[in-house]
Amino acid sequence: MRMKSSRPRRVVQAGAVGAMALLAGLMPGTGVAGGTHVAESRFGYSCTSASGRHEADVTVSVELPLSSPVGAAVQPEQVRLGLALAPELLGELPEGAQPELSGVARLETAVTQNGVSADVMWEGLQIPESTITPEQDVAVEATGAVPTVTPRSSGAMVFTAGKLQLDLVVRAADAGPADPAVISVSCTADADQSAELGTVEVPASPDGPVTGTPDPDSGGGASPKVEARSTDTEEQAKATEVEPPELPGCKLFYGPISVPATGAHGYMAGYANVNKQKAAMEFRDPAHLRLQLQSMFAAYTCPTGGLTWIHSEGTMDYNGKPQMPPARSTFLTFGFMPTTATVEMSITDPINIETVYQSVQDPVTKRRAETTTSTAHVSVRLYDVKVNGTPLDVGPNCRTVRPMELVLTGKGSTGLNVPDEGYTVKSGGPLTGYSDVPPFSGCGATEDLDNVFTASVSGTGNYTKMMQGPLCVNNVPLHCPEPPKPKPER
Numbered sequence: 001m002r003m004k005s006s007r008p009r010r011v012v013q014a015g016a017v018g019a020m021a022l023l024a025g026l027m028p029g030t031g032v033a034g035g036t037h038v039a040e041s042r043f044g045y046s047c048t049s050a051s052g053r054h055e056a057d058v059t060v061s062v063e064l065p066l067s068s069p070v071g072a073a074v075q076p077e078q079v080r081l082g083l084a085l086a087p088e089l090l091g092e093l094p095e096g097a098q099p100e101l102s103g104v105a106r107l108e109t110a111v112t113q114n115g116v117s118a119d120v121m122w123e124g125l126q127i128p129e130s131t132i133t134p135e136q137d138v139a140v141e142a143t144g145a146v147p148t149v150t151p152r153s154s155g156a157m158v159f160t161a162g163k164l165q166l167d168l169v170v171r172a173a174d175a176g177p178a179d180p181a182v183i184s185v186s187c188t189a190d191a192d193q194s195a196e197l198g199t200v201e202v203p204a205s206p207d208g209p210v211t212g213t214p215d216p217d218s219g220g221g222a223s224p225k226v227e228a229r230s231t232d233t234e235e236q237a238k239a240t241e242v243e244p245p246e247l248p249g250c251k252l253f254y255g256p257i258s259v260p261a262t263g264a265h266g267y268m269a270g271y272a273n274v275n276k277q278k279a280a281m282e283f284r285d286p287a288h289l290r291l292q293l294q295s296m297f298a299a300y301t302c303p304t305g306g307l308t309w310i311h312s313e314g315t316m317d318y319n320g321k322p323q324m325p326p327a328r329s330t331f332l333t334f335g336f337m338p339t340t341a342t343v344e345m346s347i348t349d350p351i352n353i354e355t356v357y358q359s360v361q362d363p364v365t366k367r368r369a370e371t372t373t374s375t376a377h378v379s380v381r382l383y384d385v386k387v388n389g390t391p392l393d394v395g396p397n398c399r400t401v402r403p404m405e406l407v408l409t410g411k412g413s414t415g416l417n418v419p420d421e422g423y424t425v426k427s428g429g430p431l432t433g434y435s436d437v438p439p440f441s442g443c444g445a446t447e448d449l450d451n452v453f454t455a456s457v458s459g460t461g462n463y464t465k466m467m468q469g470p471l472c473v474n475n476v477p478l479h480c481p482e483p484p485k486p487k488p489e490r
Contacts, residue, residue, distance in 0.1 A: 039198030047187040054086035102129035105142035108162035255298030270466030285325040306359030367415040377403040398443035428468040
């Protein structure tokens, strides 16, 4: 059953581009096109999302040359897609503050010349984030660079529009770190309309007919050559330190996009093994975490369904310093000598927190699985050392020669109106992983003790388990103002 929109359908075809092939200065092979014209067309589309089928109005505006010689690349410029979407396509929107919508559009086009067509994909058209009002028509615009098309024979090149794919991201604005919803919308142009976008005239060479290289499957005609446009613009070329991960078998279709982060804080405590000592350091006093949640996200299409990636950052705060509270530990050095030391673990740069979760809930469990990986670079310092009860002056700079990389992973799931299971960034839970402790340097005030601590502490594959408590998230009353402190668990 086809659902009709209550608003009137307005379809206006683009005006035909005049035949101006013999403009002054037009010479074949020079690569110079003769003037431009902005062609604008409005089409009716039928769009389908998870919520059903609804009608949409799509306006396509593109600047095209009036004419172009054979062999000169034709570059469509100023491509804009104006989208008027029924609100029902977005399904149930987040409650509370007006939601923000962004995304990417992909329009299939074709270029036909002398009865021969070439398919051209206008993809990666960006829909910037804007506020939408629930239960009202959604009006957004997509823009971006598209491929060039090079005519290889004379004759008019006609651009036409085809299928449209929208990958939309909706998130609640100013309503805490609610996970964004990824909505896929597939649209087909109504059949009772012309699909023409515009025409570029390609005149014959004044020195004789130029037909280009015949396409063996086209009956003697020459197919237009399509080349991707370079997207190395100044804005796109800006380097970023954060990149979405490569997920096996998955394709990144949207993002990464930066959004205002949400502040949060909480606590973490746990154990870190020292394999050489066959023992563990206990961090009983919880570390105070300060986080910036969901500052960037991206979406993937995968054989098993969509995935969403979210980037957050964090640090630790102990008396204004980015470190855990010092932990006092005792070991039997070399298996027989009791050694006690205070261990200070400082964060050298922001903690990178990446969460990957299923974009849609599992139809059986009604839950959405997610995995969070937290990566921190930690400098380890030892001080206040006693060997068999006797103080050992190691000096103020007995530390690892470089920060160690500590990668902790937490797995869990969320569901509608059910408690979180396992680990999630907001609800907390167990984080586990392994670390390699580098050698020590700077140890010893009067003698070189580097080798002693390297031999007794440094090594690979040290298991770590930290328990994170639930977070106090800005503008969310739960667990605020002071979230619960967890206890270490082995």
